[in-house]
Amino acid sequence: LILSLLYTIKFEPIMSFVKREDLIKDGDMVIVRRENLLKPLLIERDKRYQLTAGYFNHNDIIGKPFGCRMFSHNKKCTMTILAPTPELWTLALPHRTQILYSTDISLVCLMLELSPGCVVVESGTGSGSLTHALARAVGDSGHVHTHEFHAQRCETAAKEFETHGISGNVTVYHKNVCADGFAVEGKANAVFLDLPSPWEAIPHAVTAFHSDGGRICSFSPCIEQVQKACVTLQEEGFEEIQTFESIETPYQLSRKRVWQPFVGTESHKKFRSDQRVLDNQSDSLEWVNAFVKGGPRKDGVGHTGYLTFATLPAKELIRKRKVPSQEGEIPSESSSAASAQQSSSEKKQKTSEVVEESASVTRAEKSSVTDQQGASDPQNTALQTDGK
Numbered sequence: 004l005i006l007s008l009l010y011t012i013k014f015e016p017i018m019s020f021v022k023r024e025d026l027i028k029d030g031d032m033v034i035v036r037r038e039n040l041l042k043p044l045l046i047e048r049d050k051r052y053q054l055t056a057g058y059f060n061h062n063d064i065i066g067k068p069f070g071c072r073m074f075s076h077n078k079k080c081t082m083t084i085l086a087p088t089p090e091l092w093t094l095a096l097p098h099r100t101q102i103l104y105s106t107d108i109s110l111v112c113l114m115l116e117l118s119p120g121c122v123v124v125e126s127g128t129g130s131g132s133l134t135h136a137l138a139r140a141v142g143d144s145g146h147v148h149t150h151e152f153h154a155q156r157c158e159t160a161a162k163e164f165e166t167h168g169i170s171g172n173v174t175v176y177h178k179n180v181c182a183d184g185f186a187v188e189g190k191a192n193a194v195f196l197d198l199p200s201p202w203e204a205i206p207h208a209v210t211a212f213h214s215d216g217g218r219i220c221s222f223s224p225c226i227e228q229v230q231k232a233c234v235t236l237q238e239e240g241f242e243e244i245q246t247f248e249s250i251e252t253p254y255q256l257s258r259k260r261v262w263q264p265f266v267g268t269e270s271h272k273k274f275r276s277d278q279r280v281l282d283n284q285s286d287s288l289e290w291v292n293a294f295v296k297g298g299p300r301k302d303g304v305g306h307t308g309y310l311t312f313a314t315l316p317a318k319e320l321i322r323k324r325k326v327p328s329q330e331g332e333i334p335s336e337s338s339s340a341a342s343a344q345q346s347s348s349e350k351k352q353k354t355s356e357v358v359e360e361s362a363s364v365t366r367a368e369k370s371s372v373t374d375q376q377g378a379s380d381p382q383n384t385a386l387q388t389d390g391k
Contacts, residue, residue: 020087020167021139027067027084032167034085034095041095043087045166056080087167089135099156100129103197103222106251107307108136114247114312115193115218117141122190124211125149126180126204127197128160137195138169147173148187150180180204185211196221201228202235209239209315216315224308232311241313248309252299259296 027033027046035044035052044052052059057075059082064073069086085091090105103111111133117123119142128134128151137147151157157177164170176186181200184207185191191211196204201221208219219241221232229246236244 020089020092020135020169021142022168023086025068027064027069029061029065032087033064033069034087034091036083036085037080041085041091043092043095043097054080089132089139092135092167093132096130096132098130099159102130102132104132104304104307106249106304107222107310108133110247110249110310111195111220111222112136112140114310115195115220117193120144121192122187122213123147123193123195124185124187124191124208125195125197126185127151127195128157128175129197131160131163133195133197134160134164134173135167135169138164138173141172143172145172148176148185148191149173150176150178150185152177152179180207187211189213192217194219199228200231202231205232205235205239212315212318214318216317219313219315221311222308223311224306226309229309229311236311236313239315241315243314244311245313246309246311248306250306251304253303254297255300256295256297 024031029046029048031046033044033046035042037054046061046064048061048065050061052061054075056079057077059073059075064084067073067084069084072081072083074081089108093102093105093108096102115123117137117140119140121141122145123137123141125134125137125147126149128149134147134149141147149160151160154177157175161170161175164173164175178186181198181203188210190213191208192213194208194211194217196208196219198204198221201223205219205221219236221229223229223232233244233246
């Protein structure tokens with residue numbers, strides 16, 4: 004009976020943002036593209052996707068390959084069914100908070116040195132734009148631990164990750180990391196902070212890192228936040244502190260048509276057969292597709308935020324730096340600073356002793372000089388005798 008039930012049940016895995024399938028199945032999350040608009044759509048049997056110009060039956064979409072073009076029931080509108088990727092999800096997701104876009108996300112994944120098998124700790128889940136990219140970067144062998152302060156956003160993000168098929172390597176925590184710290188300790192290879200006050204969470208991030216250390220990134224829209232975060236990073240022992248600002252400048256190409264004098268040769272006459280523009284007074288000018296013009300688009304995205312990266316050395320190395328150097332060891336920065344402070348205090352003590360000795364010598368010399376002057380002056384001696 005159990006075997007018969009297993010044979011009758013059809014296990015259809017959900018389309019994941021990490022794994023790619025060829026055909027669309029019931030329960031898949033797809034990205035619908037109409038003209039320049041992108042919208043997520045969950046495919047469910049016996050349902051419709053309604054538009055102003057017409058509707059699309061989900062049953063007609065099931066079984067079709069990704070990338071296909073579908074017509075509405077009345078053939079008046081079309082849409083393209085795309086496979087979900089972290090990049091498309093960033094452009095199509097419902098915004099619950101301000102998100103990171105692909106320009107910043109690519110730099111984060113590169114500078115954090117993410118690879119399959121890494122453990123990433125994220126604070127500030129938000130709309131989940133970066134979380135999808137992190138889940139793809141670490142793969143099935145890695146894991147993403149993301150923390151969200153807002154309870155409703157945390158619950159919504161957990162449901163989305165399950166629907167998108169990445170809940171296996173993504174865990175969502177409802178926690179205030181600035182006050183209570185992270186839910187993971189001693190496991191992280193990389194930490195990402197998207198918080199209003201990241202300097203409050205940096206001390207907790209040190210405990211979340213693996214004993215071998217790792218990389219940290221903080222995203223802040225204001226430079227004052229960056230300054231405070233850099234000071235805290237330096238105090239906590241981080242090295243290689245760098246701040247970047249990624250600004251994307253897309254260029255747009257267009258064909259430029261100009262007016263040009265007509266020379267009158269035979270070659271020009273053949274060339275201008277269909278390009279000629281007749282003027283009421285003369286035909287000495289013609290319309291020519293001369294060149295292609297390119298330039299930056301005026302509607303490009305400007306400043307988004309500052310990305311601050313730093314490296315936490317291995318904890319064993321940090322511990323050695325705090326211990327005074329023994330015989331035969333290379334003195335560390337902390338021990339050299341302590342020895343320098345001790346030597347400076349000794350110098351100050353010696354200087355004060357020398358000053359006191361010189362002052363006592365000066366007083367003795369002055370008293371001896373006064374005695375000599377009194378003995379050599381007879382009038383002064385007589386006055387002293389009369390006074391006695």
